[in-house]
Amino acid sequence: MEILGVFESLEGAMSGVKRLQAAGIEERAITSLSSVPYPEGVLVTTGYRPRFHWFVLACGAAGAAAGFLLAAGTAWIYPLQTGDKAIVALFPVGIITYELMMLFALVGTIIGMFTAMHLPPARRRLYDDEIAEGRIGLLVTVPSAAAGAGAAAALRDAGALRVLEEEP
Amino acid sequence: MSEALDSRDGRRINNELLAQMAPPTWRWYLLAFGLGVVVAFGLYAFTVQVTSGMYVTGLDRPVMWGFYIINFVFWVGLSHSGTMVSAILRLTYAGWRRPILRAAEAMTVFTITVAGLFPLIHLGRNWVFYYLIPYPNQRQLWPNFRSALLWDMTAITTYIIGSSLFLYLGMLPDLAIARDRARGWRRRLYALLAMGWRGTALEWQIFKKASTLMAVLIIPVAVSVHSIVAWDFAVTIVPGWHSTIFPPYFVVGAILSGVAAVVTLMIILRRVFHLRDYLSLVHLDNMAKLLLVISLLWSYFYFAEVFTTWYGHQPIEWEVFGYSAAHFAPLLLLMLFCNSLLPIVGLSFRRVRRSPAVLLVISLLVNVGMFTERFLIIVPSLSHKNIPYAWGSYSPSWVEVSITAAAFALFALLYTLFAKLFPLVAVSDVREGVMLEGERSFGRARLASRIEED
Numbered sequence: 134m135e136i137l138g139v140f141e142s143l144e145g146a147m148s149g150v151k152r153l154q155a156a157g158i159e160e161r162a163i164t165s166l167s168s169v170p171y172p173e174g175v176l177v178t179t180g181y182r183p184r185f186h187w188f189v190l191a192c193g194a195a196g197a198a199a200g201f202l203l204a205a206g207t208a209w210i211y212p213l214q215t216g217d218k219a220i221v222a223l224f225p226v227g228i229i230t231y232e233l234m235m236l237f238a239l240v241g242t243i244i245g246m247f248t249a250m251h252l253p254p255a256r257r258r259l260y261d262d263e264i265a266e267g268r269i270g271l272l273v274t275v276p277s278a279a280a281g282a283g284a285a286a287a288l289r290d291a292g293a294l295r296v297l298e299e300e301p
Numbered sequence: 302m303s304e305a306l307d308s309r310d311g312r313r314i315n316n317e318l319l320a321q322m323a324p325p326t327w328r329w330y331l332l333a334f335g336l337g338v339v340v341a342f343g344l345y346a347f348t349v350q351v352t353s354g355m356y357v358t359g360l361d362r363p364v365m366w367g368f369y370i371i372n373f374v375f376w377v378g379l380s381h382s383g384t385m386v387s388a389i390l391r392l393t394y395a396g397w398r399r400p401i402l403r404a405a406e407a408m409t410v411f412t413i414t415v416a417g418l419f420p421l422i423h424l425g426r427n428w429v430f431y432y433l434i435p436y437p438n439q440r441q442l443w444p445n446f447r448s449a450l451l452w453d454m455t456a457i458t459t460y461i462i463g464s465s466l467f468l469y470l471g472m473l474p475d476l477a478i479a480r481d482r483a484r485g486w487r488r489r490l491y492a493l494l495a496m497g498w499r500g501t502a503l504e505w506q507i508f509k510k511a512s513t514l515m516a517v518l519i520i521p522v523a524v525s526v527h528s529i530v531a532w533d534f535a536v537t538i539v540p541g542w543h544s545t546i547f548p549p550y551f552v553v554g555a556i557l558s559g560v561a562a563v564v565t566l567m568i569i570l571r572r573v574f575h576l577r578d579y580l581s582l583v584h585l586d587n588m589a590k591l592l593l594v595i596s597l598l599w600s601y602f603y604f605a606e607v608f609t610t611w612y613g614h615q616p617i618e619w620e621v622f623g624y625s626a627a628h629f630a631p632l633l634l635l636m637l638f639c640n641s642l643l644p645i646v647g648l649s650f651r652r653v654r655r656s657p658a659v660l661l662v663i664s665l666l667v668n669v670g671m672f673t674e675r676f677l678i679i680v681p682s683l684s685h686k687n688i689p690y691a692w693g694s695y696s697p698s699w700v701e702v703s704i705t706a707a708a709f710a711l712f713a714l715l716y717t718l719f720a721k722l723f724p725l726v727a728v729s730d731v732r733e734g735v736m737l738e739g740e741r742s743f744g745r746a747r748l749a750s751r752i753e754e755d
Contacts, residue, residue, distance in 0.1 A: 152312075168474065169732045170733055172752075173502075176502065179506055185507070193732070203435055207437075211441060211442055220583075222447050228452045228455070229452070233459070239459075240471075247496060249507045250508075252496045252498065253496045281454070
């Protein structure tokens with residue numbers, strides 16, 4: 134279950150994090166919601182190590198294979214003999230292979246990014262439109278309603294403007 | 302860090318930067334209508350060409366590449382810089398990049414879209430354009446990848462998709478801001494495009510990694526696209542084109558016209574949308590310095606190419622240069638003035654770099670020079686190829702001129718529509734900049750300071 138506290142400023146949100154930790158909630162269960170990026174550790178620490186660049190690399194390799202098969206493969210299957218020229222011309226095959234490699238890698242970056250973010254979400258999640266205007270949200274994931282009540286109280290004590298709770 | 306940006310600052314910056322998305326005024330409708338009329342006339346001209354045949358153009362032997370290919374090269378060149386400048390500025394964490402990025406990235410998407418239309422217009426039998434798409438046709442023949450036309454097709458497809466994704470990626474947090482402020486169909490549209498973005502710490506971290514990765518990937522694509530366009534020329538044995546220096550020369554020319562176009566757009570947007578506080582004179586000064594450097598580079602490449610030809614004095618190469626100088630001297634001088642003399646001399650002065658009106662004129666003239674340069678690359682070489690009895694010349698017909706005018710209007714129309722639907726300045730980027738920049742006491746002075754994450 135998730136609890137969201139909305140704060141007016143960074144100082145308020147920082148105080149919220151401290152109160153939540155004092156209430157026994159681990160940092161990994163807390164995340165911030167903001168419309169500007171805060172450097173790691175300013176509010177919370179995610180400890181995230183990106184891995185989707187391997188996916189991008191795999192997409193690039195798949196694109197290179199697709200490009201090679203498209204240009205060289207089709208030249209082999211449907212040969213067009215032109216004088217004594219090679220059936221598989223290296224220069225055009227290189228261009229097509231390169232372009233498709235880059236295309237697949239670019240598309241892979243977007244797919245990898247959204248997959249790592251778990252977006253789009255399967256269900257409606259807690260959010261407040263005021264976050265777009267500069268307010269900061271603290272989102273806490275708790276295992277039970279009782280723990281949720283404790284987290285909500287800590288957020289209110291820290292000066293949250295609003296505390297929203299996920300429907301059980 | 303400056304006093305952490307609170308919600309009042311956030312709301313104010315949102316209001317100022319998203320004001321351009323307010324419901325259109327009658328002036329906006331008038332502008333869109335005017336541009337639409339020019340586009341419609343271009344469509345009419347194209348219909349005349351399709352129904353009557355290519356003879357309505359000025360194309361004839363030996364000059365079978367004319368305004369359409371000139372436009373193609375010109376628009377691909379314009380597209381070059383938006384994404385590339387944005388990617389380089391992102392990668393180098395240039396603090397002044399923030400207000401410029403979106404306008405430059407959007408410019409790339411629309412200019413490459415316009416560029417992509419010209420090979421199709423030039424095809425002749427336009428209705429069989431799908432022969433370019435690689436699939437086996439009824440004779441079991443696949444498109445021949447040895448044709449430079451297919452290299453263009455592949456490169457432009459990659460670049461259109463890549464630069465659109467680059468634009469979309471950079472816009473993702475701003476789409477969420479727009480979603481949270483919008484109502485009705487706009488809210489549904491932005492919600493769909495924002496994909497459920499909430500701005501969690503994890504989302505921001507992944508977003509930053511993806512932005513960096515995308516910037517690293519898009520730069521070689523941009524370079525490859527214009528290199529491939531240059532190879533359309535350089536791999537032939539046409540005098541004046543068959544040169545190893547052509548790809549880098551084209552890339553530098555493309556960056557020159559692209560940077561000039563970004564400067565033009567910055568000045569127009571700054572004025573129209575009252576963005577003086579965000580697109581300051583410092584931004585114009587920095588972009589003008591970049592334009593100056595690229596102009597110097599272009600001049601170096603141009604004179605390296607001409608000097609080698611002059612010293613080698615191969616008869617057919619020299620014939621093309623001689624013909625160009627004799628028949629197109631005013632255009633040659635115009636090109637040298639607009640691309641070299643004017644930017645190098647003018648932009649050396651700080652007052653010029655910081656004068657929006659003068660800078661606007663210079664940036665527009667640079668692109669006049671670049672269009673002229675594309676003309677001078679294509680027409681003289683084709684007019685005087687290796688067979689003297691087949692020499693000729695070329696001048697565009699009203700059909701080609703109308704389609705060219707329609708291309709400019711289409712670009713402006715797409716940009717105008719974009720400006721009403723999407724944020725033209727990267728709101729979250731600008732707000733991040735305001736948050737990370739501030740003043741710090743140092744000795745007796747208070748100096749500007751900026752926090753940077755390693």
